[in-house]
Amino acid sequence: MPKSKHFNVTVRVWRQAGLQEPGEMVSYSVKGVSPDMSFLEMLDILNDDLLKKGHSPIAFESDCREGICGCCGLVVNGDVHGPDEHSTVCQLHMRRFRDGDVITVEPWRVKSFPIIKDLVVDRSALDRMIAAGGFISINTGAAQDANAIPVEKDKAEEAMDAAACIGCGACVVSCPNGAAMLFVGAKISQLALLPQGGPERNTRALNMVAAMDKEGFGNCTNEYECEAVCPKDIKAANIARMNREFLLANLFSKR
C-alpha cells in the first residue's frame, strides 16, 4: 500500500471558557495530518499539541466515534456535521481536505443548546422532551412470542427508520428557525407506528409538543433543511405524522 501523504491545515475554532462567557474564533496550525485520520483524531492531535505547550485543550464531545451515539456535532466550514451528506462529524475524514486548507470549526449555535465550553453544548432540552412522553409506561407484560403482536411489515420498517434518530441535534441546528420538529417527529413516530405505542399516543403527542414549546424551540416552516442534513436520513414525513398525531389528539382525546 502506498504511504499516505501527510499535510498541514489551519483550524479556526471557537474557544469559549464557559457558559455565558464571551468566546472568539482562534486559529491553530496542525502539522503532519494524515488523510486517513478522522476529523476528531485531527482535533485530538491538536489537543495533544496544546497540552504539551501548556495550553487548555479544545473541549469537544465524542463517544462512540462510529456514527451511532449522537454525541459529536460540529459545524465544519459552515456545514452541519461537515461536508458529507447524512453523516456525523466523527465519520468525516481528513482526506476530504487538502494541504493548506483553513477549516472553521464551530459549535451548535442555537438558543436551546447553550454553549458550555468551546465546542460542547448542553443538549439536555432533547432529554426533557423525551421525559415528557417519549416512552411507553403501560405494562407490556413479559416478552411476547415473536408473532403474538401482529405488526405490518411497512409499519415496522417506518418505525425502525424513525427510531434510527440518534438525538444529535443536527436538525435543530440546520433549521433556519431552530426548530426541533424532526427530532420530536421521529420520537413520536417510532412509537405511534407500533401497537405498543397506541394506548398513550394522545397524551404523548400533546405532552411532547408542549415540552418542545416550553424549551423555546422555533416553529417549523417546512423548508426541510433538517431532512437534508440528518445523519440518519430521518424523513420530514415524521414531522407531518407528529402534526397529525397532535391535531387529532387535540380534537378527539379527552385531554
Place this chain on the structure above:
Amino acid sequence: MDITFIKRLITTSIGRKAVMAVSGLLLGGFMLVHLAENLLLFKGEAAYNGWVDLLLSNPVTPLLEIGLLFIFLAHIITGAWVRLEDFLNAPSGYEARNWQGGRTIGSATMLYTAAAILAYLAYHMLTFRFTDHSMGFYQMVTGAFRSRMFTAIYVTGSAALALHLSHGMQSAFQTLGINHPKYTPLIKIGGILVAVLMTGFALISAYYLLGIDLKAAEAGYQVVIIR
C-alpha cells in the same frame, strides 16, 4: 365547558401553524375563484358587470366579505407570530453557514413576499373596493389596468403571490399532517400549478395595458375566452 382544545390552536406551535395552514388554503382557494371571476372581463362589459351586480345584490356577500377578512387576519396574525418567534430562535453568530438544499427561493422569501402581498392587497382595496364605483366596474377595472404604474404594481404583487404560494400550498398540507409518498408529489405539483396560475392577475392587467383588446377590435376580431 373545557375549551383547552381551542386555546391550543393559539398557544402551541403546531396549533398556530395549523390555523395558518387552514387559512392559507382557504385564501388560496379564494384566489382561484377570484381569478376565475376576473376572466369574465374577457367576455365583455355586460357579462362582467352582470356578475358584479349579482354579487352585490346577494345578501350573503357582506357576510362572506367579513368571513374573508377574518381568514386574512387569522393568516396574517399567526404568520407574523410564527415568524417573530422563529426570528428570535434562529441560529445565529456563525462565521460560516451553508444551506443544504432544503430551502427554495419561495420558502426563504416567505416573509418578504408576505409583506409585498399585504401592500398589494392594501393598494387593491383602496383602488377597487373603497372607491367610487359610479363609472361601472368594467370601466373602472379595465381603465385602471391601462395605467402603467397600476399594471407594474399588479405584476409585482402577482409575482410575490406566486412565489409565496409556490412554498405555501405544499407547506400547508405538510403542517396539517397530510403527507404520504402516494400523493405528496401530486400536492407539490398542484401547489406549483396554483402558484403559476396566480400570474394570471398580472397577465389580465398587462392585456389591457398593452391594449390587446382595442387592437383586436380594430382588426375586426372579438377576443372571447369564455363563451
